[in-house]
Amino acid sequence: MTSHIEEVRKLQPVVMKQLETIFQKNRVAHAYLFEGAKGTGKVAVMRAFVKLLLCEKPIQNVSCETCRGCRRFESGNHPNFVQIEPDGQDIKKDQILQLIFEMNKTGLEAGRKIYVLHRADRMNTSAANTLLKFLEEPEGLVTAILLTDKSHAILPTIRSRSQIVSFRSIPYEERVKVLIDQGLTATMAATVSMVTNDVDESLELAKDEQFLQVRKTVLKLVEAAESNVNEAMLIVHEEWLPVLKEKEETERALDLLLFAYRDLVAVKANSDAAYTFPDLLPFYQRHALHISFEQLSNKIEAILKSKQQLHRNMNRTLLMEQLMLNLQGGFLFV
Ligand SMILES: [Zn+2]
CATH class of the missing domain: 1.20.272.10 (Zinc Finger, Delta Prime; domain 3)
Known part of the structure; x- marks a missing residue:
């Protein structure tokens, strides 16, 4: 789905407001836990938030899209942004050690560094324990964003050190509307929205x-x-x-x-x-x-x-x- 800022705001108005307020008041925390069902736009919101944090000239709490920070983020090679996904079944201790090493490396771009753990619930215990201290007291200006659709599987020690951002489930009628906007017929949109809550998955099914x-x-x-x-x-x-x-x-x-x-x-x-x-x-x-x-x-x-x-x-x-x-x-x- 498109991650245009207006679309993202429509999808998760409360979350977007929350994050924009945090940015505006300059109260960015060390760690955020984005929790919500599949298809609720966690990745799209994460990308909008990270881009805002990396933007050199934000305009009214929105990234400018033209500065070097925005362009580097869009092209996928901003040196201050690192993403981790499970390596096989788990996110492993070695991955976390490597991440901490990279975040501590000097000589990176000045400014905030951000790392994202996709499917953070897949961190095994030793990975989670390795992350704990860094999550709470990173060196320098560092922000973590943990994403999960299984928040019950997040260790309480990780949870308690993160600011929780809860994503609402998208109501059926809204999902149908989005799919029709994306070119599906009303009947097909009705069917695939019943089969899955995930708009992206719905679009794939319809094809x-x-x-x-x-x-x-x-x-x-x-x-x-x-x-x-x-x-x-x-x-x-x-x-x-x-x-x-x-x-x-x-x-x-x-x-x-x-x-x-x-x-x-x-x-x-x-x-x-x-x-x-x-x-x-x-x-x-x-x-x-x-x-x-x-x-x-x-x-x-x-x-x-x-x-x-x-x-x-x-x-x-x-x-x-x-x-x-x-x-x-x-x-x-x-
Ligand atoms: Zn910018």
Whole structure:
């Protein structure tokens, strides 16, 4: 997603205000912990904040974009800015030692030095212990920014030495709007926003050939399952099983099927909930008249049961055939 300052402000207005105030009052701390779910714009905000801190002529708490500091940051080679990511599974002690060495090195550019730990929750204990003292009392003008979407996994000793910056989750309607602005159709935006909270991941999904194919298959399957079990079986054998080879792919497809039935419940209940598949609305409206809440609840239960069976590695052909029979009846064959 674009990290234009206006976009970032829209995404996280409170956080941006908080950081701009810190900058304005010249109260930049030694360490910040940015915590929030995936897709809440932590990296975009971090980049805006770091650029502001490195800018030589900020204008009203925004980086100027033209000075040497801004240009070096944008080109990815500002000498006072270092980023660390997990090396394999963990952020390791050696990485932290190297980082401290670089931060203490003299002869760097004058001014503030900044380091960022991506996925800071992946620091192993010895890495975290190595970082502690430096985090609290760095030499010179140094600021740490730790990013995490698993704040419960951050050691309390690290947490207590950091200023916490909490990122809000982005509401469904807002994510849909952003995606439409980025060129997705309203129906596709509705679907992918239901599958993931992460706007970037949503955009990738909407371009993923397999996902588009599976979405189409699910739409056909819902209508068939509700009218003609033989046709549903045919779709399963010709379009579902050959395409969905991996367990995770099957699970996502079953989730889409589940969302379709959730839509149907919402239509029947006349709720103004957001629909995963707005393009099925005419079908939902016709069909909702002929189906009871009890039948719908049984069907949803049948899909959930299939998901459990998937995890127990049940034969997938059998699993899908059984599911089609269960959806047809609206009562459960075990
Ligand atoms: Zn600048």
